């Protein structure tokens with residue numbers, strides 16, 4: 001993704017039409033996440049990813065089976081094991097091929113999309129159009145997990161510290177798994193923590209072409225995030241800018257490692273500047289149905305679904321609801337590509 005737009009432009013993109021100052025404020029309708037977060041079934045329409053990864057919806061979504069050859073779906077209570085059929089096929093293929101090659105014991109599949117995509121009540125900013133999936137970096141156990149275990153089992157952090165992986169849990173298996181995922185042409189990006197990217201850069205040897213798609217980003221040390229491109233036939237799907245060329249192991253990675261490094265403590269003798277009470281930032285406006293592409297209205301009501309008129313409680317039964325949160329991904333739509341982003345200010349996710 002190109003450089004995020006300045007905050008003002010971002011806000012404008014989310015609330016395109018401010019009501020005139022004189023008009024009486026209308027009673028707020030339900031937010032898009034309240035509408036899409038409560039739908040239990042797919043929109044019975046032709047499969048289409050609609051809109052942008054972080055502002056869109058999904059028609060004709062398909063669930064990945066909760067158990068399959070080489071995978072198990074986690075956190076079943078969230079009902080987020082839905083995606084565009086291309087994404088489902090891709091995960092099935094990755095599970096099949098990585099296990100057949102003896103690289104990895106099987107996938108623990110984390111969040112994909114909701115049945116009709118759209119924003120989620122908790123967690124992710126992206127995952128809205130059925131083209132994103134989180135895969136745990138914890139190997140699949142050699143048995144069928146119970147539903148309860150799939151809620152309670154914690155993903156394992158791959159980090160020893162902000163800049164290094166933990167060799168006790170990270171190894172060749174994760175490298176091979178991510179490399180294979182990156183090898184599929186429909187995969188456009190894989191997001192991992194900068195320390196994981198560093199480990200991959202070090203492990204890659206001379207075969208480095210695949211590293212290009214593996215982008216460093218905040219979070220993503222319990223799981224990696226696979227993003228596929230807009231499928232054929234999804235005419236209203238908004239493509240992401242291609243990844244910059246090169247393996248991304250140089251200045252871009254160094255810059256990311258600086259970003260995630262713990263801030264150095266000021267020397268104890270330094271005079272402390274008076275602490276000004278910080279003014280709380282105004283809450284980010286919630287995405288409404290009107291902010292989504294127009295087709296998402298039809299997706300929401302397809303098959304006779306009656307959206308709720310009052311906010312409904314959404315239950316997430318997992319013990320620690322979201323160890324694999326990645327809410328900072330792609331909150332903004334891509335800014336128009338006017339300038340070539342500086343390679344040191346990489347923000348490509």
Ligand SMILES: [Zn+2]
Pocket residue numbers: 124127132133134224225326
């Ligand atoms: Zn994700």
